[in-house]
Amino acid sequence: MSQLSNKIANFWGTIQASLFPWLEEELLPLTNQHRQLVSILELIRIEDFIPWNCQWMGRPLASRKAIARAFVAKCIYNLPTTRKLHQDLQTDVNLRRICGWESRKDIPSESTLSRAFKEFAEAALPQKAHEALIKISYEDEVIGHLSRDSTAIEGREKPQYEGNSIDSKMRSKKKRRAGRPKKGEKVEPKEKTRIQKQAEGMTLEEMIKDLPIRCDKGSKRNAKGHTVSWNGYKLHLDTADNGIPISAILTSASVHDSQVAIPLAAMSATRVINFYDLMDAAYDVKEITEYLVGLNHVPIIDANPRRNLDLQQNLKAESKARRVLNWKPAEAIRYNQRSSAERSNARLKDEFGARNLRVKGSKKVFCHLMIGVLVLSADQLLRLIT
Numbered sequence: 001m002s003q004l005s006n007k008i009a010n011f012w013g014t015i016q017a018s019l020f021p022w023l024e025e026e027l028l029p030l031t032n033q034h035r036q037l038v039s040i041l042e043l044i045r046i047e048d049f050i051p052w053n054c055q056w057m058g059r060p061l062a063s064r065k066a067i068a069r070a071f072v073a074k075c076i077y078n079l080p081t082t083r084k085l086h087q088d089l090q091t092d093v094n095l096r097r098i099c100g101w102e103s104r105k106d107i108p109s110e111s112t113l114s115r116a117f118k119e120f121a122e123a124a125l126p127q128k129a130h131e132a133l134i135k136i137s138y139e140d141e142v143i144g145h146l147s148r149d150s151t152a153i154e155g156r157e158k159p160q161y162e163g164n165s166i167d168s169k170m171r172s173k174k175k176r177r178a179g180r181p182k183k184g185e186k187v188e189p190k191e192k193t194r195i196q197k198q199a200e201g202m203t204l205e206e207m208i209k210d211l212p213i214r215c216d217k218g219s220k221r222n223a224k225g226h227t228v229s230w231n232g233y234k235l236h237l238d239t240a241d242n243g244i245p246i247s248a249i250l251t252s253a254s255v256h257d258s259q260v261a262i263p264l265a266a267m268s269a270t271r272v273i274n275f276y277d278l279m280d281a282a283y284d285v286k287e288i289t290e291y292l293v294g295l296n297h298v299p300i301i302d303a304n305p306r307r308n309l310d311l312q313q314n315l316k317a318e319s320k321a322r323r324v325l326n327w328k329p330a331e332a333i334r335y336n337q338r339s340s341a342e343r344s345n346a347r348l349k350d351e352f353g354a355r356n357l358r359v360k361g362s363k364k365v366f367c368h369l370m371i372g373v374l375v376l377s378a379d380q381l382l383r384l385i386t
Helices: 005-025 032-044 064-076 082-093 095-101 108-120 127-139 166-172 194-199 203-209 257-270 288-295 311-325 330-350 362-383
Strands: 143-154 217-222 227-240 247-254 276-277 298-301
Touching: 005 032, 005 127, 005 311, 005 362, 032 064, 032 127, 032 362, 064 082, 064 095, 064 108, 064 362, 082 108, 108 127, 108 247, 108 257, 108 362, 127 362, 143 247, 143 257, 143 330, 194 203, 194 257, 194 288, 203 257, 227 257, 227 330, 247 257, 247 298, 247 362, 257 276, 257 288, 276 330, 288 298, 298 330, 330 362
Parallel strands: 143 276, 276 298
Antiparallel strands: 143 227, 217 227, 227 247
């Protein structure tokens, strides 16, 4: 058993031996969902990342620690709205007391819950809790593979194209005629791409700040080869072999996956140590490969032939030869581990609220999604030993 499994096993033994028996004496009979909530809350300790707020005048603020635990419960219970959370807190005694309220009159109003959520979004509360959970869990650990992928997030707001869309940028520049420049004509040097700027030494903060985060329209080809479009955002994830999200970045829906590869790799490098980076053909860019090699990683990227007909034919011939010989190289076997990213995206949407997006604005959207990423990480850690 690895050190990570030993850590989680010791934690789980403490929960079962001391906390659950005490709760069963103090509360009504616990359901499996109550036990899951208690275990995840004890593992992530999200209340430890809320700054102490001393208010000398005016009405005292409602307990932000209890509200933060309540929003974690909303994610675990996969509740669609804050109103439904407020109703469940009033009717479920165990849920209310686990979050930190003794009686129904102590529960804050629905508007107070929404204001507190805005504070959590401004303070990046779930992001801090998730980073701490990953660093503590993977201390002195080595990860074999990191799978990099993105998933579409449908928003409930109007797309904003100003300053971020390709069309607006094209309209702002006069298109020069192709061919040799005229005598005396000054030709401006070609502007470097975002990926080239990232690879030349931008800091992680600069790279994240440079990525568009407004709600806009995006499109991509799904697994069946059909092009799908949506209004909203993209959530980019680095996922370990055991399905635990290591890093997450939110961008506009129109941002190509390759533009977030280097920032994700840089963020993950500050949290864990890994050997291999697994990516699909969207990340087949020379600068990305060179950057990952500079991190002492082995990039395994599906080849993108683009418009190279010779390369397309060679790839088809190689694939046919492998099927005839019933042989796979080591890189192809390792690439199969990339399915962990797709399973994490599916669980995030189906079980932990990524489909129940009701807030507007990139900060609130990212806060909502990161609570799901935090809960998913804790749940996957607990699955290592349960």
